[in-house]
Amino acid sequence: MPAQNAAPNFFNRNLAMKKTFALSLFIFAMGLLAAQPAEKNLPPDFPQFDFRPSARPDRILLACAEDPATAQTVIWRTDTSIREAYAEIARADPSPEFDEYERKFRAETKVLLNDFAVAAYHQATFTGLQPGALYAYRVGSGPYWSEWIQFRTAEAAFQPFSFIYMGDAQNDLYSHWARAIRAAYCRAPGAGFILHAGDLINHSQNDYEWGEWFEAGSFIHRSIPSIATPGNHEYIKDTLGNKIGLSPFWNAQFQFPDNGPPGLEGQCYYIDYQGARIISLNSNQDYEVQAEWLEKVLAGNPNRWAFVTFHHPVRSTSKDRQHQTVLSLWKPILDKHRVDLVLQGHDHAYGRGQNLETSPDSSDASSGTVYVVSVSGAKMYPLAEQPWMSRAAENTQLYQVVEVFMDHLIYRSYTTGGEVYDAFILLKRPGRPNEILPLPTDIQEERRFINTLVGPDER
Numbered sequence: 001m002p003a004q005n006a007a008p009n010f011f012n013r014n015l016a017m018k019k020t021f022a023l024s025l026f027i028f029a030m031g032l033l034a035a036q037p038a039e040k041n042l043p044p045d046f047p048q049f050d051f052r053p054s055a056r057p058d059r060i061l062l063a064c065a066e067d068p069a070t071a072q073t074v075i076w077r078t079d080t081s082i083r084e085a086y087a088e089i090a091r092a093d094p095s096p097e098f099d100e101y102e103r104k105f106r107a108e109t110k111v112l113l114n115d116f117a118v119a120a121y122h123q124a125t126f127t128g129l130q131p132g133a134l135y136a137y138r139v140g141s142g143p144y145w146s147e148w149i150q151f152r153t154a155e156a157a158f159q160p161f162s163f164i165y166m167g168d169a170q171n172d173l174y175s176h177w178a179r180a181i182r183a184a185y186c187r188a189p190g191a192g193f194i195l196h197a198g199d200l201i202n203h204s205q206n207d208y209e210w211g212e213w214f215e216a217g218s219f220i221h222r223s224i225p226s227i228a229t230p231g232n233h234e235y236i237k238d239t240l241g242n243k244i245g246l247s248p249f250w251n252a253q254f255q256f257p258d259n260g261p262p263g264l265e266g267q268c269y270y271i272d273y274q275g276a277r278i279i280s281l282n283s284n285q286d287y288e289v290q291a292e293w294l295e296k297v298l299a300g301n302p303n304r305w306a307f308v309t310f311h312h313p314v315r316s317t318s319k320d321r322q323h324q325t326v327l328s329l330w331k332p333i334l335d336k337h338r339v340d341l342v343l344q345g346h347d348h349a350y351g352r353g354q355n356l357e358t359s360p361d362s363s364d365a366s367s368g369t370v371y372v373v374s375v376s377g378a379k380m381y382p383l384a385e386q387p388w389m390s391r392a393a394e395n396t397q398l399y400q401v402v403e404v405f406m407d408h409l410i411y412r413s414y415t416t417g418g419e420v421y422d423a424f425i426l427l428k429r430p431g432r433p434n435e436i437l438p439l440p441t442d443i444q445e446e447r448r449f450i451n452t453l454v455g456p457d458e459r
């Protein structure tokens, strides 16, 4: 009978609705739990910032492409609701209607599950650009777009330029590194690129630390192209501290040229920028393969200048931290080809010296190569003074600006207060090693800097 059947049907339907509701509630709760930061991964001083992705593009970064005169790579992040993303670019003329002439590039999207959340990383490379031209770009999709951001492509041939070099950022990125990267930008807003010598963060899989790195650099990361080399802290480690592989964050957040040895794409690579070859080596692995590759890349360098970066220094600035393989395998190649600057990190102190060995039986006493170790973040190690150092410091956050000209370059290392702490001219001499000419500094050499503005009781 219809009346008798109605109750069970209603009951069944009601039960089904309750089950569906309960299931939805369970999924929602699980979603909420999944969206929460895993407490075990939080740094001890976690200030409860929310770096979770949304549909709006964030963590926008320009990465130097293989030919920065005609191409430019951009990477950004959203939540996973964005599966189709675009980058638009236009010549940046003074008219606000410049954006009527944009070109659109479809991004390649990767989904990255990290210890905080799931995020979508989008990468696009603008191609067919004019050398030495000012462009504006934006990234996004649907109603979610970034602002229009300006950058300038490199010239097709040699032209004077400058770049910024930052040693390890690594710790206290938001609270302490921000002042270093921002001071560097204010000093050289027209820099062609920013070179990061590894250990950009402390824990390779910690999304929160990457959030701080992007927050500290803010629009600088999206306005000046980056060149970065991986440090040991960009590696995932097992419970014994052994490196087991480069963090997936590296290839999700950066995209550098794939002209290096197979398996080291985006880690070991070179970029020819306006008359200079900039080479990144990954000093964490595969030393012999990279040595062979480096020999070829330096021998075939058509540019006037050669700058090499890797994380573990040829000569350490600290006690018991010498990397013997880098010293024995890579240094002879760097000296043989008279590389102009070798820009390194890892030791959390400052040291700069030319390759003028004190040992009388040294066969490479006159290559003229300048080796630098620098640190831009807050973590500091004691300095172990060594004969190779012409200038050194400890307990000092520094950034460097290098101005490159046809026959010489000017190198300056600055404190975060803007004082010149180290400076020299490197003079090119045809057929002979570079000559180094000291420049005046604002402050005398002081090995260990302490806060002298307040008394001990006030620190």
Ligand SMILES: [Fe+2]
Pocket (backbone or CB within 6 Å): 199, 231, 232, 233, 311, 345, 346, 347
């Ligand atoms: Fe390191």
